[in-house]
Amino acid sequence: xxxxxxxxxxxxxxxxxxxxxxxxxxxxxxxxxxxxxxxxxxxxxxxxxxxxxxxxxxxxxxxxxxxxxxxxxxxxxxxxxxxxxxxxxxxxxxxxxxxxxxxxxxxxxxxxxxxxxxxxxxxxxxxxxxxxxxxxxxxxxxxxxxxxxxxxxxxxxxxxxxxxxxxxxxxxxxxxxxxxxxxxxxxxxxxxxxxxxxxxxxxx
Amino acid sequence: xxxxxxxxxxxxxxxxxxxxxxxxxxxxxxxxxxxxxxxxxxxxxxxxxxxxxxxxxxxxxxxxxxxxxxxxxxxxxxxxxxxxxxxxxxxxxxxxxxxxxxxxxxxxxxxxxxxxxxxxxxxxxxxxxxxxxxxxxxxxxxxxxxxxxxxxxxxxxxxxxxxxxxxxxxxxxxxxxxxxxxxxxxxxxxxxxxxxxxxxxxxxxxxxxxxxxxxxxxxxxxxxxxxxxxxxxxxxxxxxxxxxxxxxxxxxxxxxxxxxxxxxxxxxxxxxxxxxxxxxxxxxxxxxxxxxxxxxxxxxxxxxxxxxxxxxxxxxxxxxxxxxxxxxxxxxxxxxxxxxxxxxxxxxxxxxxxxxxxxxxxxxxxxxxxxxxxxxxxxxxxxxxxxxxxxxxxxxxxxxxxxxxxxxxxxxxxxxxxxxxxxxxxxxxxxxxxxxxxxxxxxxxxxxxxxxxxxxxxxxxxxxxxxxxxxxxxxxxxxxxxxxxxxxxxxxxxxxxxxxxxxxxxxx
Numbered sequence: 001x002x003x004x005x006x007x008x009x010x011x012x013x014x015x016x017x018x019x020x021x022x023x024x025x026x027x028x029x030x031x032x033x034x035x036x037x038x039x040x041x042x043x044x045x046x047x048x049x050x051x052x053x054x055x056x057x058x059x060x061x062x063x064x065x066x067x068x069x070x071x072x073x074x075x076x077x078x079x080x081x082x083x084x085x086x087x088x089x090x091x092x093x094x095x096x097x098x099x100x101x102x103x104x105x106x107x108x109x110x111x112x113x114x115x116x117x118x119x120x121x122x123x124x125x126x127x128x129x130x131x132x133x134x135x136x137x138x139x140x141x142x143x144x145x146x147x148x149x150x151x152x153x154x155x156x157x158x159x160x161x162x163x164x165x166x167x168x169x170x171x172x173x174x175x176x177x178x179x180x181x182x183x184x185x186x187x188x189x190x191x192x193x194x195x196x197x198x199x200x201x202x203x204x
Numbered sequence: 205x206x207x208x209x210x211x212x213x214x215x216x217x218x219x220x221x222x223x224x225x226x227x228x229x230x231x232x233x234x235x236x237x238x239x240x241x242x243x244x245x246x247x248x249x250x251x252x253x254x255x256x257x258x259x260x261x262x263x264x265x266x267x268x269x270x271x272x273x274x275x276x277x278x279x280x281x282x283x284x285x286x287x288x289x290x291x292x293x294x295x296x297x298x299x300x301x302x303x304x305x306x307x308x309x310x311x312x313x314x315x316x317x318x319x320x321x322x323x324x325x326x327x328x329x330x331x332x333x334x335x336x337x338x339x340x341x342x343x344x345x346x347x348x349x350x351x352x353x354x355x356x357x358x359x360x361x362x363x364x365x366x367x368x369x370x371x372x373x374x375x376x377x378x379x380x381x382x383x384x385x386x387x388x389x390x391x392x393x394x395x396x397x398x399x400x401x402x403x404x405x406x407x408x409x410x411x412x413x414x415x416x417x418x419x420x421x422x423x424x425x426x427x428x429x430x431x432x433x434x435x436x437x438x439x440x441x442x443x444x445x446x447x448x449x450x451x452x453x454x455x456x457x458x459x460x461x462x463x464x465x466x467x468x469x470x471x472x473x474x475x476x477x478x479x480x481x482x483x484x485x486x487x488x489x490x491x492x493x494x495x496x497x498x499x500x501x502x503x504x505x506x507x508x509x510x511x512x513x514x515x516x517x518x519x520x521x522x523x524x525x526x527x528x529x530x531x532x533x534x535x536x537x538x539x540x541x542x543x544x545x546x547x548x549x550x551x552x553x554x555x556x557x558x559x560x561x562x563x564x565x566x567x568x569x570x571x572x573x574x575x576x577x578x579x580x581x582x583x584x585x586x587x588x589x590x591x592x593x594x595x596x597x598x599x600x601x602x603x604x605x606x607x608x609x610x611x612x613x614x615x616x617x618x619x620x621x622x623x624x625x626x627x628x629x630x631x632x633x634x635x636x637x638x639x640x641x642x643x644x645x646x647x648x649x650x651x652x653x654x655x656x657x658x659x660x661x662x663x664x665x666x667x668x669x670x671x672x673x674x675x676x677x678x679x680x681x682x683x684x685x686x687x688x689x690x691x692x693x694x695x696x697x698x699x700x701x702x703x704x705x706x707x708x709x710x711x712x
Contacts, residue, residue, distance in 0.1 A: 003637075003638070006634075010634070010635065014376060021383055021398070024398050024400070025397070025398065028395075029390075029395060029397060033668055037392075037393070037664075038392070038660050038663055038664035039659075039660050039663055039664075039668075040393075041392070041393045041397055042397065043660075044386060044659065044660070045386040048379050048382050048383045048386070049379075049383060051375065051379045052376060052379045052380060052383065055372045055373070055375040055379065056372075056376060058371075058375075059370075059372045059373060062372065068639075069639070070638050070639055077637065078430075082430040085430065089425075089426060089601065089605075090426070092605075094626070096605075097622060097626060100609075100619065105610070109606060112602065112605075112606070116598060116601065116602035116605075117598060117602060120598050121596060123598065131599065131602075135602075135603070139606065139610050142256065146259055147256075147259055147614065149614050149617060150617070151610065151613065152613075
């Protein structure tokens with residue numbers, strides 16, 4: 001797809017979007033003056049949507065006139081290598097979000113990081129272990145513990161009961177968190193030491 | 205004047221409270237890092253980190269974010285000079301002379317000049333800020349809904365007149381932000397509006413953070429993944445004490461352009477559409493024009509590094525002026541700060557000075573302190589930042605994505621918003637590739653509810669007579685300026701056409 005084609009498609013999409021918004025603003029709402037109450041609820045979004053429609057039509061008109069650089073460009077809209085890296089990232093994010101619904105935040109984060117760091121990035125195991133173990137730990141410490149915002153856990157909810165017992169039962173939760181962080185760091189170092197190819201051995 | 209000094213002393217004392225001081229230092233370090241990473245600027249850092257600041261009280265939170273903002277302006281120069289890639293769009297002009305200096309082995313000189321110029325820019329602008337803010341806020345106390353609305357129209361008009369982007373696309377961006385802000389329950393009648401597909405998630409409205417993190421977190425990361433691909437070459441920076449002293453002494457080479465750039469940057473920064481990027485470019489242009497040796501620019505003139513860096517720092521402070529005094533953000537970053545203030549339960553606008561003086565003066569005081577700490581941290585840690593810059597994207601990108609997803613969930617604790625955020629991120633990325641500006645949409649979604657309320661209140665009080673916006677002097681001036689700004693691009697086109705026509709006649 002060239003940039004010119006993408007520009008046309010986007011302009012058509014924005015025209016349709018504006019029409020949809022206009023219809024939505026009138027849906028059960030008043031877009032005119034309501035006696036003693038001023039402008040109706042739909043008034044503001046309706047007129048904004050008209051503006052959107054006009055702006056989109058202007059882009060469309062300029063596309064026909066070839067007035068903008070985008071409407072003249074025959075370059076590919078997304079080049080091959082870029083499509084791969086962006087596509088894989090978007091797919092990984094989609095997987096992460098679906099995973100959150102199915103198996104909860106922490107397992108999904110674990111899998112997402114493992115995929116990104118090891119499969120795409122091909123980083124050594126040392127860094128991988130630290131990042132993959134450290135990320136859910138950091139997120140738990142930051143959100144669940146410090147900010148007291150429970151993150152979705154789906155079917156893994158029960159796994160956290162013992163953790164919550166420690167969290168709300170003692171005042172030393174930070175000590176456990178620190179311990180867990182140390183374990184992750186040490187295992188990362190061990191992985192680096194014993195699994196990753198040592199410098200010098202790679203060359204052959 | 206005396207009252208200002210007393211309040212300022214109070215603010216400085218507040219900035220030195222342990223929690224606030226800690227926030228300043230952490231914020232500066234984080235900001236320097238965020239600014240230095242190619243693809244991440246102050247706006248990305250502030251958007252991604254805002255959900256985390258719910259941990260601390262509002263004053264500490266805004267101090268942290270302001271320090272991030274500040275640090276990012278310093279940090280942008282680091283990658284501009286050592287990598288030749290601007291760390292943020294605000295540091296584009298720094299590349300012009302920073303890169304040649306680094307290639308000729310004087311990266312340390314460029315980095316020191318950038319840090320010192322940023323410090324001067326920050327200091328001048330924060331003093332101007334202290335002097336201008338209280339009177340402006342007092343003046344703004346007279347504003348009623350009609351003036352508020354006119355002011356917002358003016359803010360959006362600056363994007364059309366000065367943004368320099370495709371005009372229909374700019375208008376589209378502004379309006380889509382405003383429409384997204386109307387989703388949910390109507391603020392006046394309480395009726396549900398624009399509940400797409402009857403999804404109950406829309407009843408709560410669309411939190412501005414969902415759009416901001418979507419666009420500036422996810423969308424920006426996709427954009428960066430595409431453009432940089434990952435491979436960059438870093439120039440070695442050798443820092444020694446003797447060089448450092450010599451570099452600091454050479455400050456007299458660029459003190460003049462720096463002062464000029466700072467003042468210019470401050471005033472350009474107060475305009476919503478302009479901000480730090482055009483300010484730094486203008487400052488670079490001015491420095492070149494007034495230089496005795498304009499030919500050396502672009503080949504490694506240290507003034508060419510100092511001028512834009514002073515201006516972008518000054519502009520970041522400048523953009524806080526309308527945010528604090530009028531409740532109108534001067535940049536996308538301050539739009540997010542403003543949205544944050546609403547979440548923290550503060551009503552931005554002129555009343556802030558009288559109702560929450562601790563908050564306002566604490567922020568101002570922290571700007572002075574942050575400026576001081578950032579220059580020290582920056583100079584001390586340049587070698588470390590340079591190492592961090594070589595982090596491959598396959599490590600940075602997933603970390604940022606995770607922060608976005610969890611940060612998008614935190615404010616409302618609803619997965620609906622996270623899905624929406626991903627959608628906005630992808631849409632923002634696709635639109636940006638076609639040159640749709642995204643900043644106006646973020647400003648608009650923050651200002652949307654305020655704009656609608658002031659419009660409807662004004663119309664209600666005038667019984668539907670739109671003349672209310674033209675009869676009141678302040679609002680009439682704002683509307684007139686706004687109309688002027690909106691017509692300005694048309695005037696430019698006409699002028700161009702005329703010129704082309706006369707040229708045609710001359711040649712025929």
